[in-house]
Structure formats: C-alpha cells, structure tokens
Amino acid sequence: MRDVDLERVRALPLFSDCSDDTFRTLTAGAFLQRFPAGTTLLLEGDPVDFLYVLLDGVVELEGTWNDKETTLAILRPVSTFILAAVVLDADGLMSARTVERSDILMLSGAAMRRVMSEDARFAVAVAQEMAGCYRGLVRSLKNQKLRGGLERLANYLITQRLRQGGEPTFALPTEKRMLASLLGMTPENLSRSLAALADYGVEVNGPSVTITRPAVLERLAKPDPLIDNHQPVSGGVTGKAQRERWPQGDDRTHAA
Amino acid sequence: MRDVDLERVRALPLFSDCSDDTFRTLTAGAFLQRFPAGTTLLLEGDPVDFLYVLLDGVVELEGTWNDKETTLAILRPVSTFILAAVVLDADGLMSARTVERSDILMLSGAAMRRVMSEDARFAVAVAQEMAGCYRGLVRSLKNQKLRGGLERLANYLITQRLRQGGEPTFALPTEKRMLASLLGMTPENLSRSLAALADYGVEVNGPSVTITRPAVLERLAKPDPLIDNHQPVSGGVTGKAQRERWPQGDDRTHAA
DNA sequence: GCCCGGGCTTGATGTTCGTCAATCGGACAG
C-alpha cells in the first residue's frame, strides 16, 4: 500500500485524531483493492467484516425489497461506508456497488472495534462520524416524506450547483436512472420533471444543467438548511461529521 | 433526583459501561423535569444543549417543511434522544414534543462531549448507540422509499403485535393521526387502509387491533429483517444499539 | 340532560406518480 494513500486516509476526520499506534494497528491488516465498475462489494444482509474507504471512483449504496431497488446514497472520494454495521458487528442493511472503477481500502472491522475501546480519541471520532451520517439520513427522510418529486429535484439541482462551485452550469454526477432512484422517482418521471423545470429557468442538455434564474427556482424549491446541506465539497472537508458542523465550524467546542 | 431514576439511567446501554467517575460527572449537572402533554421540548433549528432521556411518558420527534409536518419517531421509556446533535454540538434537525405527561432527564451536552474523550468505554457506547439509531433510520428510509402505504401499514401492525408480546389482539400505541404521519400518509388514507386490511384478517375497533390470519397478512406485508425490526421490547433491551444487534446477541463480539 | 369539539370515518374529486409501450439518439462493434 502506497504512502500517498495512507496519508489520505490519515487525513480523514475519522483517523486524523487517533494515536499513531491506533493508526498502525488499523492499517497493518488493511488492504487496498481496485474494483472494476459494477462490482458488488457487499450484499445487504451479509455480515460486514470490513470498514470500506473509497479512495477513488464512485460507489452506490442501495436497498432492496420485493424485487424493487432504491439508491440510498452515491459516494465519492474520500468517504467511508458501512461504519454502523462495523461498530455493531451486524449485518449490512444495504448493498454497496461500484459505479466506476474504484480504489477501495478495506480495514478489519474486528480491529476497528478492538482499537475503539483503547483509544478514546478514536472512539470519539467514530461517534462523530456516525452522528454526521445519522444527520444525513434524517435530512434524507425529511426530504422524502415532506417534499414532492419536483421539489426534491429542484433542491437537488440547487445543492449540486453549490457543491460544484456555484457556477450556473454544472454536470449531473451520475446516470439519470440512478439519480431518479436516489430522488425516489422513476426515470420516466425524472425526465418529465426536468422538462417541467424549464419553466423555472433550468436548461438541460444531456448531463449538463444550467440554472438561468436561480431566484425563480428557489421560490419553487424552498431550500431549508434543516434538510439541504449546501456546504461546498471543496477544500478537503471529507467527513460526514464535518459537513454537518458547517457553517458553525469547530470553534463551537467550548467547554462551558 | 431519586436514586430509582438514577439506576434506570445507569442501566441504559449508553451508560452501563462507563466508569463511576464518568457517570457522576454526567449526572451531577443533570436535572429531572416533568412536562405536561403537548410541550415542545426542542424546536428544530435550535441549538441543542442537553441530551434528553425519556424516563416516563411518550415523546414525538417531528420534522417540518413548508408548513407541513411529519412524525419521524415516537419514543417510549427508556430512550435517549437528539444524541447526534449533542455529539456534534450542532442544531437539532427535528423538534421534540411530549405526547403525554413525561418525566425527562436532561444531561449537559457539553459534559457529554468532555467526558467522551476521557472515558473510552463511554465513547464506544455513544458510538454504538449512534450506530443503532443510524440503522433505525436506514430501515425507515427503505420502508418509505420501497413500500406503498398499505404495505407500510401491514408491516407496522405485524411489528407492533410482536413487540407487544405476540398476542393476536393489541392496541395501537398512539392516536391514529400521529400513526398516519409516522407511516407517511394522511389520516384519511390510514382510515381507508385499515378498512382495506379487513380482507387480510385485520379487525379494528378503535385503538384495538386483532390479526385473525397472520399468514395472510404476512403474504401482503412481506416483512423483511433488513427493514423491520421485530425484536420484542420486553426484558430491558432499551438501547437502539442493542435492538440492532438482535438476534445475534453480544456473543458475536469475537476478537478474531 | 344538552351542547360542543375533536378525532375518526366515508365519499367524491383532482393531483401525483408509476407502468406500459413506442420512439429517439448516441456509443460501440462488426
């Protein structure tokens, strides 16, 4: 395993605060693997033996029931996933699939659990990361239950624009079929919804989207910081916990 | 604060494993308060200064957007809530309301965060509780995105029956309007859905429900351990983490 | 006893969304 990769992992909020011993123990039994696109890394219901760290590529988390599938999240580097199952040593509740060829680091789940109880700082980091993931899911559930399809799409586009730097034109990060599944609608309906957003200043050309009248779109979308996390993805803010702390920042960690 | 209450808190998985010092620090600045029904304990978007522990009564967690409300969870004793916001020192993403008169213990969030980094066992317990809550939300999101209203209701009834001891007849734990909101439908539709379940052996009499042909209902509901958590609530299994570990139990915590 | 209010139910109606089917268009192999 290359030092470059090790440093990227060490820089993750999840690992940046732990002792060198802890980090050595965790990475000793770890291995980095490259997977082709479309590989199922983990099937829902299977026991989870590793914490996965996506270093390069794209990974989809999906859930299944009654021959229907839904996308629960789309991950980009650098992200960890199935941390909850590792912490509890439980079966995974969702499947993980590579969307593109991906470099993935696998850390022993047993080692994770052992090391947590020895290194309080690491355990705190795990708790914080879990809390960040939890809050992301609360946002998803509110988004799903409170908004209609068109509103979800409008907010997705607004969020995406901000995360990609704020330019009026940006690219959809995945296939539209997968985006539809993430937004909780069918591909047909996503198509129609995108067409309907033309009235609100949204121009679509293949994967490229241009928002010509942001104010008009926002009046429809009614974005809300308690549902949408508009934090830009730039600048090395990689952990789910850090994303949830924005915009307050770490300085709120006062003792009083 | 009475010793009886202290012991109930100490027995929670979240606190059962921490040192006496940790527990003393946490409970020193804590206070127990009784709230009447319908009290808003916390408004979404407000900073969270306390970890709440519901000792008696019922609490509803709800989310709001655009003048619409949805129930995200209904809590019964003994449960902690808004742990994620406390861990990250962030604003709450949902409101908390008492449904009945409730006894609630409030622990300083700042103390929680301070103590976590000093007591690894406590930090691990927090991480585990967070992981349990996270998995509960994954289940909710899958339930919401993959199933239709009738299926959600059918599975809710099956789960409720098992949690209340497995008898064919049991009582709905809350007002139907709130149940409808939890299930992501309108009260009108819940009424109609309950009526529709008559064909599947479900008899409803006010808050009392009888499942006369469980097999028939299950064929409709298609319950799935990756969505529905059928663990009975009896026998002091109170933490979200413990509920997620079932049915494996703690013996899976092998080092290898 | 009576009235009143709130929760629940029931029916009628419209909107949203999913499904089925056909078509379009670009990517790629032969």
Next chain:
DNA sequence: CTGTCCGATTGACGAACATCAAGCCCGGGC
C-alpha cells in the same frame, strides 16, 4: 458505414394518494 444496444424521452393510461367536504362517534363541560 451500418446494425445493435442501452439509456433517455414522450405519450397514454391506470393506480396510489392527497384534498375537500360532509357526517359520525364519543367524551368533557355546562
């Protein structure tokens, strides 16, 4: 270049669901 495949689109239709508007039931207050 041409045929094929697959994703995206478009239209027609039906199912699921929300909304609006009664009416019912039951319990509390007068």
